[in-house]
Amino acid sequence: MMKNNLSFQDKYEIFQKLKNKEKSQRQLAEDFATSKSKIQRIKAEFERRMDSGPNDSQHPEASRSHDLDNQVFEMFQRLRSKNYPLNGPTLKRIALKIANKMQYSSFKASNGWLEKFKARHQLSFKVLSGELKSANYSAVTSFKKVFDDKMKKYASSDVYNCDETSLYYRSISKKSFVSIEDNCKGIKTKKDRVTLLLCCSMIGDKKQPFIIGKYKNPRCFKNVDIKKFNVKYVHSTNAWMNQILFKNWLAEFNQEMRLENRHILLIMDNAPSHAIEEFSNIEMFYLPKNTTSLLQPLDMGIIKAFKNYYQNSLIQRLIEIEKDSIDASINDVDMLETLFLCSNAWESVTIDTIKNCFEKAFNFSGHYITENSSMELSDNVINKEIESMAKDVFEDDVEDEDEEDLHDGIQLSNIFPIMNDMKNYVMKFNVENIWDFYQFKDNILKALVKKHALGSKITHYLNK
Numbered sequence: 001m002m003k004n005n006l007s008f009q010d011k012y013e014i015f016q017k018l019k020n021k022e023k024s025q026r027q028l029a030e031d032f033a034t035s036k037s038k039i040q041r042i043k044a045e046f047e048r049r050m051d052s053g054p055n056d057s058q059h060p061e062a063s064r065s066h067d068l069d070n071q072v073f074e075m076f077q078r079l080r081s082k083n084y085p086l087n088g089p090t091l092k093r094i095a096l097k098i099a100n101k102m103q104y105s106s107f108k109a110s111n112g113w114l115e116k117f118k119a120r121h122q123l124s125f126k127v128l129s130g131e132l133k134s135a136n137y138s139a140v141t142s143f144k145k146v147f148d149d150k151m152k153k154y155a156s157s158d159v160y161n162c163d164e165t166s167l168y169y170r171s172i173s174k175k176s177f178v179s180i181e182d183n184c185k186g187i188k189t190k191k192d193r194v195t196l197l198l199c200c201s202m203i204g205d206k207k208q209p210f211i212i213g214k215y216k217n218p219r220c221f222k223n224v225d226i227k228k229f230n231v232k233y234v235h236s237t238n239a240w241m242n243q244i245l246f247k248n249w250l251a252e253f254n255q256e257m258r259l260e261n262r263h264i265l266l267i268m269d270n271a272p273s274h275a276i277e278e279f280s281n282i283e284m285f286y287l288p289k290n291t292t293s294l295l296q297p298l299d300m301g302i303i304k305a306f307k308n309y310y311q312n313s314l315i316q317r318l319i320e321i322e323k324d325s326i327d328a329s330i331n332d333v334d335m336l337e338t339l340f341l342c343s344n345a346w347e348s349v350t351i352d353t354i355k356n357c358f359e360k361a362f363n364f365s366g367h368y369i370t371e372n373s374s375m376e377l378s379d380n381v382i383n384k385e386i387e388s389m390a391k392d393v394f395e396d397d398v399e400d401e402d403e404e405d406l407h408d409g410i411q412l413s414n415i416f417p418i419m420n421d422m423k424n425y426v427m428k429f430n431v432e433n434i435w436d437f438y439q440f441k442d443n444i445l446k447a448l449v450k451k452h453a454l455g456s457k458i459t460h461y462l463n464k
Helices: 008-019 025-031 036-050 062-081 088-101 111-120 138-151 243-259 302-321 326-330 335-348 351-362 371-381 384-389 403-429 431-450 454-463
Strands: 124-127 159-168 175-178 193-201 210-213 232-235 264-268 282-286
Touching: 008 025, 008 036, 008 062, 025 036, 062 088, 062 111, 088 111, 159 302, 193 243, 193 302, 193 335, 210 335, 232 243, 243 282, 302 335, 302 351, 335 431, 403 431
Parallel strands: 159 264, 210 232, 264 282
Antiparallel strands: 124 175, 159 193, 193 210
């Protein structure tokens, strides 16, 4: 039976086999259960795209620009064939890396270049799923009047907001640039989930994340001091928040406030698990029903920023181990590493982000942050790390005759297997120091991002 709808991965594989002369068009038509004419059209389409780079032949750098365009698009195809999500900053970072290897110093990966690149190759930015929220606008005005009265009793430093959110800790972004024939295929969403309770004040004071998993003592926790991760881990049967867990968290928070001789206002939604009696130093202030998307600061972008940082770190982790498939890499992420990534992501959320979201929710300064400003805030967070680490995915695929550069690339590619070996050693013989290892690895990765030349020095040190 003939297959009419081949996936982008199938088409890319067909083109690569034709390009490398591994099989004939007739053989590929049989392998993919399609017609020979379909194979010919796929080949012609890919060749057209490879030839559709900048066409200003009078410009002295036209040839180099064309070569760069081809290499960037080839890399785009390779990464998408592995289902990696790619956005604008990532494509620009890839282009700059390739331009540096080509010694194309005058190239600037500007927004204009990106827009033209997207137009040449007919790329579009798509998301596979989404959800709309209903909001009760009529309750907002009356609530804010009550809130203004409450604010007369509390200083800004004593106004907190808490909220729960689900984190599918092995799930990656569903957004990516795709080519016109790409069927937007990603990978199946992983359902491994924890619930996080995040809490912060109006001035940016962040309480440690409260993480709820399914298991009391995951195997990876053996002999590990979880307190070093600066998170609180608890468990429930379905990994959801309940009244008992929330009451325990509130009791600890209240005790902390008592020791500091503080009385605070804690803003939260009216979830059933939040139906708790008052505490001595905490006044609970419940949001009206169906208004969290309008009034809850954590829902205005703080949780979004946290999840963006978590996603960036997770994708960096998947790229660094780079197994045969993303699925195999994701399955290696255990609860211990999840706690580490959550701790770092929450630490990365800035005070300015928190203040802006509180301002947006309650309009303290007399104006709202515009919708565009909110999106800009999120976009600034998205893919900071994957931009830097993406180079390691295609390091070996970029042709470069410079022996020194090639040697440096090989050195860099040795770091991550060594890191994994070190982790296995620590887990087996010195597990109590796993937090120190994670910090050590994180510092090395940041150093590599800041200064690529450190690669060979670090590799030499680790190989000693």
